[in-house]
Amino acid sequence: MKTTSSGTRILSIDIGGSSIKATILSQTGELMQEYKKAKTPKPATPDAVLKAISTLIRDFEPYDKVSVGFPGYIKNGVTCTAPNLGTNHWKGVDLAVLLGDLLKKPVRVANDADIHGLGVVSGVGLELVITLGTGFGTAMLMDGALLPHLEIAHHPISKKRTYDGFIGDKAYIEIGRKRWNRRMKQVLKVLKVVFNYDRLYIGGGNADELDFKLDDNVEIITNKDGIRGGARLWQLHREDVLRPENVRS
Template structure:
C-alpha cells in the first residue's frame, strides 16, 4: 500500500443515471469541499458527459488526480457496458484517456460500486457492497482490495428478469415500496447464500426505503461515504483492478 503525499488533492467524481456528483478529497479521503452536482445529460454519450463534468468542476479548487466511479463495466479505464447511460454510446470507449485529455490530470475510472466499496469497507475479510438505485450495483473486496468486478446486476434472478429489472427504479415505480421490499428480502437471501460475505454494505438512494430489520453484518452507507473511495484508488503501486501504475501529478 502506497501512501499518497499529504499535499495531494483528488477530484472524485460519481457518474449516475440521474446526476453527476463531484468533490475534492485530501490524501486520506476526507472532503475538502461540499459536493456539487449537475443533471446527467441526455443523451448521456461520452462527449456530453465530459462537457457536463468540465462545467461542474470549472470553479473547483486545484487538484492533482482524478478518480471516477462509472455506472457500468470498466476494465483498464475502457468502458465495456453502460446500461443506464446507453451501451451503444460507450462500448470500448477509453474514458480514462478521454478524461485525462479533457482535465489534464492523471485519471482512474472504475465501476461506481467498486469505488464506493473502497470508501466504505473495513478491510477485514470478504466484504460486499451493493447500491440500490437506477440499477443494482455490486462490488466485492477481500481484506480491503477489490476483486474482479462482476456485473451481477445482469444475472437472471426471477422469471427471466435480471436484478436491474427486478429491483431497480423502474420496478420500484411499478410495484410500490411494499412489494419492492419483499423482492429485496429475496435478493438479500440469495446474496447471503451465494457469497457468504462477512459484511454487506448497502448504499444508493433507495436504501432509505428498506422497511425491515437488517442482519448484524449488514450496514447502510451513504454516497458521501462511497465517493471517498476516490482517494484509495491511488494508494497502491499497481491497482489490482485498474492496472494503473501510480503516476506523478502534473505541475
C-alpha cells in the first residue's frame, strides 16, 4: 500500500452504527494508508466516539484535512439526528468543531450515505445510492452534484414500519435472509417507481446478502468504494454543492 504523497492527504472517517472506519486518501481519492476500523462504542456518546476515533487513527501518517461521514442529518456541521447512535446524545452537537479542535485540522462533515454517493457515482444523470447496514441510508445525486438529503429511512414503507424497521439489520436478524430478501424486492420496486433513477448503487454490510437478480442499471458497491467520497467532498466548492449547509471548512 502506497504511504506517501506529494499532494494533499485527507483523513476520511466513516462513523457507523456498528463500526467506525478510517483511512487516508489522496486528493483524488486513492487510498494512501490501510483501511482500519473499530467497533462503535456503546453507548455511542460524542465523547466516546471521539475517543474511539482518536485511538483508531493514533498510528496514522500525517494528513492535511478531514472528511467525516455521519449516520444522521447534518446541518452546517451540526448533527440533528442520529437514529442508530442515539439522537438524544447527538442532537445539536457541532461535530465539525469538536473534531477540528481534537485533530487541529480543517473538517468537513456530511451524511455518511451522501459521502458514499460522492465516492461511487458516475456523475451522469440521476443516481440513487442506498446503504444496507445498521439502518437504511440514501443519497441522491444529479450529474454528480448532491441533491437535498432526505431521511427516507424514517418514512413508512408499511403500516407499522419505517424503512429502517423493515429492512435494517435488526429486521434481518429477526426474520432471516429469505424473508429479508422478499422485503428488499418490495423496497427496490418502490424506489424504482418513486425516483425513476438512471442508476442505483447498493452498498453497506448487508448488500452481499441480496440473493435475487438485479436490474442492469443496479450495481453492488463496497464500503471501501464509498469512503473515497471523503476526498471528493473537499473537491467541491460551496457553490457546487446544492446543500452548502452540510459542509464546514
